[in-house]
Amino acid sequence: MKYSINTVVRLLLAGSVVFTSCNKKLSEYNPSGLTPDVTYSNAKGFETLVNAAYTYTRFWYGKEEGYSLSEMGTDIWTNGTGDVFPQLSRYDNLQGSNTSALNVEWDNFYEAIYLCNTGIAKIGDVPDYTAAQKTIREAELRFLRAFYYWHIVETWGGVHFTTQATKPGEIESTAYKSPVDTFYKQIFTDLDFAVKNLPEKDKVTDYGRVSIPVAKAFLARMYLTRGMNDQALAMATDVINTSKYGYGLLPKYADLWNMANLKNKEVIWAIDYSTNLSNNDLATSAYPTGHSRGSNSGHMLFLQVYDQVNGNILARDINNGRPFNRYMPTKAFLDLFNDNDDSRYQSSFQTAWYCNKAGRAVGNTFIKDSFDYKVGDTVCYTPKNTQSAAVMNAQKYTTYDISRVYKADGTPSQRKFYVSLKKFKDSTRTSANEAQSVRDVFVIRLAEMYLIAAEAELKRGNTGTAATYLNAIRTRAAIPGHEAAMQVTSAQVTLDFILDERARELAGEQLRWFDLKRTNKLIDRIKTKNMNPDAAQYIKDYQVVRPIPQTQLDAVTNKSEFTQNDGYQ
Known part of the structure; x- marks a missing residue:
C-alpha cells in the first residue's frame, strides 16, 4: 500500500481538491503550482477539501463495484449472464489478484481516509473560519472518516488503520494490520463527535x-x-x-x-446525483487520473435482457430500461414474498413486458408460432410461481415461470430472462441507451x-x-x-x-452482505439453507472478509508484516 497522499493536488474547475493515492508509480498533476498548505490556508480552499471528501461515496453507491461487494455473494442475488465480477457473486476463485472491483474501492476509500485525516489535522489553522464553522466542518470530516472506515473494516477486516495526515512530499510505503476493535473505537469516537457538533437537520441547506x-x-x-x-x-x-x-x-x-x-x-x-449529468462525471479535469464514475448505474444492473425475447416487437426503450443483465434474484429470494398481501413485490419487481413496436412476429419462444402484435400486448411474462406447460404454450407471449428459470434445487437453468428488480429504473433518461441516471x-x-x-x-x-x-x-x-x-x-x-x-x-440498497455478516448468517443462509446454490458450492468460512488487492500487497515494503487475509492466495 504505497501512498503518495499529499504530493499531488488536483485543483480544478470542478472545485474539488483531492490527493492522489497510487501503488507503485507516482503520478504528479498540479497545474496551479499550489501546495496543500497554501490551498487549505483559507476557508474557500478548505471548503473544496470537505466537498471532495463527500465525493468518494460515489465510488461505491450506485456503482457496479459497490453493488457487487454489498449485494452479491448473498442469499438474495446471483449472477446473470452479464455479470463481470462472478468471483464476488459466487466466490468462485475469489482472489485479490483477479477482482478489479476490490482495487477500485480500496484505493478510493483510502484516498478518502487520508483526505479526511488531512482536513481534521489542518482545520484549526484556517484563519477565516469562525470557531463554529471549524467545528461543523470537522464534524463532517469525522463522520465521513467513520463512514469510510466502516466499509473498509467490514469488507477487509483488520487491515491498515491510521488517523495521521501525511506531510507534503511524504510517501508512505508500509502498512500494518490493526485489530477490528481499533477501527470501531475510532468510528465511535468520530461519530460521537459528529452527533455533538453537526448542525441540526433544518440548518443544513445543501x-x-x-x-x-x-x-x-x-x-x-x-x-x-x-x-x-x-x-x-x-x-x-x-x-x-x-x-x-x-x-x-x-x-x-x-x-x-x-x-x-x-x-x-x-x-x-x-x-x-445531479440532474446535470456533466456534474456527475468524474472523468474530468478534476480527476485527471481517468476515474470515470458517472452517476447512478443501479437502473441497468438488475434487468433481464427483455429486448432479446423478441426484438421485433419488444425493442429496448427508455421505460423498460437499459438491460445490463448483471444480477438476478435467487429463487429463495422470490419465495420470501407473499405477493397476494405484500405490495413490495409488485413495487420492486417487473414481471411483464409489453409490445412497443406493432408487427407480426414469432411470439411464444417455446411454440414458435407467428402472431400479430399490437402495441401494449404482452410479449414476456415472468411469474414467480410454476405454471403448466399447457397453460404457458397456450399464450402467444413467452412465459418464463419458475420452472423455466430455475432448476429444482434453485440453481438457474438460464440467466437471461427472469423477474427483474425495477425500483431503481429511471424513465427520465434522455435515450434508451443512456447509461447515466440522475436517481x-x-x-x-x-x-x-x-x-x-x-x-x-x-x-x-x-x-x-x-x-x-x-x-x-x-x-x-x-x-x-x-x-x-x-x-x-x-x-x-x-x-x-x-x-x-x-x-x-x-x-438492492447495498446493505445485504453487511446484514448477513453482522448476524453471522452469511454461510448459514447461502450454504446451510442453500438459498444461493451458485455461491454455496464455493463459499468458505474465511470469506466473511474479502481479499486485499494484490496491487497493495505488491506495493508495500514490509511484505512479511502486511500479508493477505487468511485463506486467500
Whole structure:
C-alpha cells in the first residue's frame, strides 16, 4: 500500500481538491503550482477539501463495484449472464489478484481516509473560519472518516488503520494490520463527535450534507453491528420519534422510487446525483487520473435482457430500461414474498413486458408460432410461481415461470430472462441507451431504523416490541385491504424472519452482505439453507472478509508484516 497522499493536488474547475493515492508509480498533476498548505490556508480552499471528501461515496453507491461487494455473494442475488465480477457473486476463485472491483474501492476509500485525516489535522489553522464553522466542518470530516472506515473494516477486516495526515512530499510505503476493535473505537469516537457538533437537520441547506440525525442513524447501525443493542435501540428510536427531524414512512412503498419524489421525508441521507449529468462525471479535469464514475448505474444492473425475447416487437426503450443483465434474484429470494398481501413485490419487481413496436412476429419462444402484435400486448411474462406447460404454450407471449428459470434445487437453468428488480429504473433518461441516471442513492432511510429497533429488541429478549416495529413496516407494505394479513406476532419474530424482512424492504440498497455478516448468517443462509446454490458450492468460512488487492500487497515494503487475509492466495 504505497501512498503518495499529499504530493499531488488536483485543483480544478470542478472545485474539488483531492490527493492522489497510487501503488507503485507516482503520478504528479498540479497545474496551479499550489501546495496543500497554501490551498487549505483559507476557508474557500478548505471548503473544496470537505466537498471532495463527500465525493468518494460515489465510488461505491450506485456503482457496479459497490453493488457487487454489498449485494452479491448473498442469499438474495446471483449472477446473470452479464455479470463481470462472478468471483464476488459466487466466490468462485475469489482472489485479490483477479477482482478489479476490490482495487477500485480500496484505493478510493483510502484516498478518502487520508483526505479526511488531512482536513481534521489542518482545520484549526484556517484563519477565516469562525470557531463554529471549524467545528461543523470537522464534524463532517469525522463522520465521513467513520463512514469510510466502516466499509473498509467490514469488507477487509483488520487491515491498515491510521488517523495521521501525511506531510507534503511524504510517501508512505508500509502498512500494518490493526485489530477490528481499533477501527470501531475510532468510528465511535468520530461519530460521537459528529452527533455533538453537526448542525441540526433544518440548518443544513445543501442536500446531501450530513446533520445530527444522519450521524445518529449511522451510529444506530454501528451499535447494532457491534452487538450494542441497548444503544442501537436508543439511537434508532431517537431518529424515529424526534418530531423536529420531520422523518416519516411514506404512505406507499412504491412512492419511494418515483423519480419525481426522491427527496422525500423517509430519506435520512442520500447521495445526491445531479440532474446535470456533466456534474456527475468524474472523468474530468478534476480527476485527471481517468476515474470515470458517472452517476447512478443501479437502473441497468438488475434487468433481464427483455429486448432479446423478441426484438421485433419488444425493442429496448427508455421505460423498460437499459438491460445490463448483471444480477438476478435467487429463487429463495422470490419465495420470501407473499405477493397476494405484500405490495413490495409488485413495487420492486417487473414481471411483464409489453409490445412497443406493432408487427407480426414469432411470439411464444417455446411454440414458435407467428402472431400479430399490437402495441401494449404482452410479449414476456415472468411469474414467480410454476405454471403448466399447457397453460404457458397456450399464450402467444413467452412465459418464463419458475420452472423455466430455475432448476429444482434453485440453481438457474438460464440467466437471461427472469423477474427483474425495477425500483431503481429511471424513465427520465434522455435515450434508451443512456447509461447515466440522475436517481439519488438512498444510503439511510427511516425504514432501516425500524428494522434496527426490531433486531435490537429481539436480541434484548423483547419479541413483542420487535413485532411492533416490524408491523409498522409491514402495514405500510400491505396491499390495501390486506393490512391484517401482514401483521406478525411476537412468536414469529426470529433473526431469520428479520433478515427476510430486511430483504423484502431493502433489496438492492447495498446493505445485504453487511446484514448477513453482522448476524453471522452469511454461510448459514447461502450454504446451510442453500438459498444461493451458485455461491454455496464455493463459499468458505474465511470469506466473511474479502481479499486485499494484490496491487497493495505488491506495493508495500514490509511484505512479511502486511500479508493477505487468511485463506486467500
